[in-house]
Amino acid sequence: MSETSQTSPLIAYHARTRHRFGAYAEGPGQLDWDAQPEAFRRYPGAPLCELLLTGDQFERRYGELGNPPKIAIAPHLASLGTLLELAYGISAWKSWGPNRWALRCNPSSGNLHPVEAYVLAAGVPGLIDGLHHYDPKDHLLEGRALRSPDGARWMAVGLSSVMWREAWKYGERAFRYCQLDVGHAMATLAYAAALLGWRVKPLAIGGEALARLLGLDRPVDFPPSRFSFTEAEEPEVLLAIEAPGLQAVPTDPVAWLADAFWQGMPSQVDPAPGYRWSVIAQAATASRAAEGALPAVVFPDNPPLPAHPTTAGAAQLIRQRRSGQRFEPKSTLDKADFYRMLDATLPRPGMPFDTQEAMPAIALLLFVLRVDGLPPGLYLLPRIPDAASELPAQLGAGDGRFAGRCAVADVDPDCPTHLDLCLLAALDLGEVQRLARALSCHQDIAATGAFSLGMLADFAGLADDGHAYRRVLREAGLIGQVLYLEAEAAGVRGTGIGCFFDEPVRQAFGVGNERWQPVYHFTVGTPVLDSRIETGPPYPQRQTEKT
């Protein structure tokens, strides 16, 4: 990577934050769990708008999400409550002995939840026009910047990251995890919106303008003494909500807020931070979006994804989604379910991939362990044209280890040909398990499920476009969210894996080109539930309201 890392600080950051067999990326030597940064930010002093818990009112089958509901749903407090609950709300409180922790509909590396969500709304019945901060703990909106109505009707969601929440635990590698989390958070919004028949589209806005729009650069709220790395929120992305009756987001939303009345002060995230990881702030600065249009996205030509056969409701699956902690090592996955999950990861126009800010750039390297009717081994799902044309011949070319590679559809008539799934090498189950476990930081979950995978990203665009780094990591989070929900729909469970050994992954698959870099791992299997952990309702203080 040496040549390119001199031209791109992000490629250098990625190289620097690799985990190696001999040493993990730079991080804190020890953690004081009692001094964990606060997971929920509030804006005391801001007026509150309590949201309804009405997800069940809009429930419909997961398999129907590709189509709008029979009766169009307009944006109002009830539907907005559903959108935010199913995208970022709490899904359960867990407890074990004296410990109690919240789980949310969006997953997060280490359950640290760096992502904060803001709603910009004009003309939504029941909500004052302006900027609102979403508080997932109490499921309410805090009015940050309120203004008088101008007759317009539109809505957008802005996301930011409190990067310190991840950096506190993961040190220098944390910037990667924040972006993966943002990708998951973009996808959770797209799925929740689809339940309502709404769509989510990214908007072109520069990082500085987004910081201004979300109030993240206000010296009065984040004074220099506190506008330090630990308290700051990094501007991430602005997403337009397309819903019945809504107009387009104004071209200059910052100007729209110019006369707004700002209220509330941000609560403190960490009163006594212990470490400094300056490379994270550097990576954030180097990868901020510039002003200007987003690159055009042209999706590869894939047939439409068939409706999922499950009868389970979408809200139900979104709320029950969890990360598998342990897998039943003898369980197998149906081949049809496996092919369906892979198919769902293919980039297509429509939800959730239309939240993507640029051309898809990720291929999947698969460790097939226990899929009925398929030999265990290493496989490639190219997903994108460049990977399809380059990787099958390139992988292992140095030593010919994949000389026997073949198209799975040629030997298995059940395999959809458009998957372009390639068997690189059939191996003993024990050998695949050994590899999968070792490469995912020796985590058993990577080896005891039905399959696990590494996401290999095309870094070609990074050399002259720093924001491309955020985009590839977010795409990985997006794919991860597809797999989480598809696993639940198939009656199994997924887990995102941010901890993997970067170069050993490339070596195991014989990736001969610096252009392709691993960014995220994932695993799917039959979960073993831990009966010692108790589960409580997400909002015990509230009844489920009916409107």
Ligand SMILES: Cc1cc2nc3c(=O)[nH]c(=O)nc-3n(C[C@H](O)[C@H](O)[C@H](O)COP(=O)(O)O)c2cc1C
């Ligand atoms: C980007 C990312 C990386 C993750 N990495 C790991 C990992 O390496 N190992 C693991 O066991 N879980 C991992 N997880 C799962 C999280 O620990 C899990 O999402 C979090 O504890 C919240 O639990 P939930 O997913 O059940 O809501 C990861 C999740 C995300 C989103």
